[in-house]
Every structure is written in C-alpha cells, then in structure tokens.
Amino acid sequence: MPLPLGHAAIGLATYELSAGTSAFRRWKRFVFIVLLANLPDIDVLIGLFFRWDGNAFHRGPTHSLLFALFGGLLAYYAGRYWLKILTISYRQSALLIFSHVIADAVFTDAPVSFFWPFELYWSPGHSGWTDVIHSIIFDGFRDGWIVLGCAVGIVLSRFVRRSLEPTRSLPQVIKK
Template identity: 50%
Template sequence: MPLPLGHAAIGLATCETMGANEHSSSRWGMFVFIVILANLPDVDVILGLLLQGNGNLFHRGPTHSLLFALLAGALASHIWRLSTRVPRMSFLLCFSLVFSHVLADMVLTAAPVSLLWPLHVYWSPGISDWGSVTHAVLFQSIQDAGIIGACLVYVIILRLMRGSLKEQRVAAVARRRSR
C-alpha cells in the first residue's frame, strides 16, 4: 500500500507529467507543497488518532473522494495569497496532486476509497493506534520502493522523450532557416 513516500513519488511524477513550471518561490518550497498535497487525504488518519486514538476511525472516508480533491485543489491554488513562501500553483495541478493520492489508493490497494462521497462512503475497519501508524510510516515505507522506482523510471523516460522532441523541433527550425 502506498505510504507517505510512495504518495510523494506519485505526486512528483504527476507534477512532471503536467510539465509544471509554475511561478514558485523556491524549488524546495514547491517540493514541500507537492509532498503535502499528495499526502493530504491521509489527514483523516491524524484526525482519527487525535480524536479517539484510532487512525482508522475516518480513514478512506470523505477525504478520499473526488469532491475533496476538487475542494482542496481549489483552496490550495489560492494559499499563495497568504504567504510569499507558498508556491503559486494552478487549480488543475493542485487538484491532480490530491486526486493522485485517491487514485493510487484505489488502484494499488485492495481496500476501497469513498470516490463518489457523499453518494457513498467507506470507512476502514479495525483499529490503528499511534504505535501501529508510526510503525507503518517508519518501517513499512520500504514497501513503497517499487512505486518510487517505477515513478523514477517514468520521469526519466518522460524527460528523454521531451528532450528528443525539443531537439527535433530545433533541428526543424534550423533546416527551415537554412533553406
């Protein structure tokens, strides 16, 4: 199952796919913002832990839906107005980052998500306390190595393809000029 590192890698690959060259304050700020948005739906785990010591209480409920991704994406694309340290990213990119999390959970795990909430809702069964959540984040993230590797290969291929397309375009312009 994708944990924070896996979701971060998928978020970075999403950003690369969209060719995001946004007006960011810094590359580091952009990186942090991408990682936060790609993991945002799992804020339901923290809420459950804080309220009743059970990370599964609200897990995979409303925050794992298309509607949440739309709302969070809209909000996130305006946060830059509050601080110059927050990168300015388009609604489409912010939405895609949050939604990449929902899709990854849906496709890469056996348990469902609440994709069409409020039309239907799913809650994770069982109890997951502070200890098991911390253990999963710290030690099971190694399972995400496959996802991180796949994202890395994908980004490299994408960059190579874009690079060769650019070269072809430059060569075509040069040929036209030399005629």
C-alpha cells in the same frame, strides 16, 4: 497500501508529467507537492487525535473526488497567495490530491469513498499511534517499487521532452 513515501513519489511524477517541468527544482514547490499528494491521509491524524484510532475516519470524505476539487482550490489559493508558489495551477493542485485517491484505489483492496457524499467507506480495523508510526517508518520500503516506477516515468518524460524540443543551432558567425 502506498505510504507517505509512495504517495510523494506519485505526486512528484504527476506534477512532472502534467507541468512538463521538474518538480525538484524549487524546494518550496517540492515540499508543497509532497504535502498535497499526502493530504487525504489527514483523516488518519484526525482519527488519532479524536479517537486514538487512525482508522476511525480513514478513507472517508478526504478520499473523494469532491475533496480533491475543493481541497485543490484551497491549496491553490494558499500556495499562490500565502506561500507565493506561482507555478502550481488549480488543475494541478486538484490532480495532486486526486493522485492519492487513485493510488489508494488501485494499489489496495480496501475501497475509497470516491463518490462521497453518495458513497462512504471507512477503513476497517484499529490503528493506534504506534501502529501508524511503525508503519510509516518500517513499512515504507514496500513502496520501493512505486518509487522506482515513478522515477522511471520521470526520466522517460524528461527524455521525451528533450527529444521534442526544437534543435538549437549555434549562432552563425557571418564573416564579411
């Protein structure tokens, strides 16, 4: 499954492609994008805190289209009025959260609760604190190919953007 590193890379590429500007220019915006791209996995923390099992509520309501739309709205207002991040729209906030759901659905076999509340899936098995921490620290390298793919996507999008920019002409010096 994509881990925080992979989701962060996908989120950064999603922002760059949707905004047409670099996600790396401002640190506050960068951190915000990484957090939004990982927000659906807050259900792992909830499971760990309340059931001592990261899988207890994993891939439920937070991995749905509705959560992306609603969470995106809250994130948009929090970003704009609390954190003063003015360059992330509501559409982008929802898209960043939704990029996580799509990535989980595409890169793993276990289903996500895409159309919750009309469908609901939970992640199978048990995952304690040490399993989750071990997975984040030691299994992150498995996301290397996702990071690489996103990096290529970002570089290509910058290349296309630059080539589409109107050519700038040097100021003409009019000699009289």
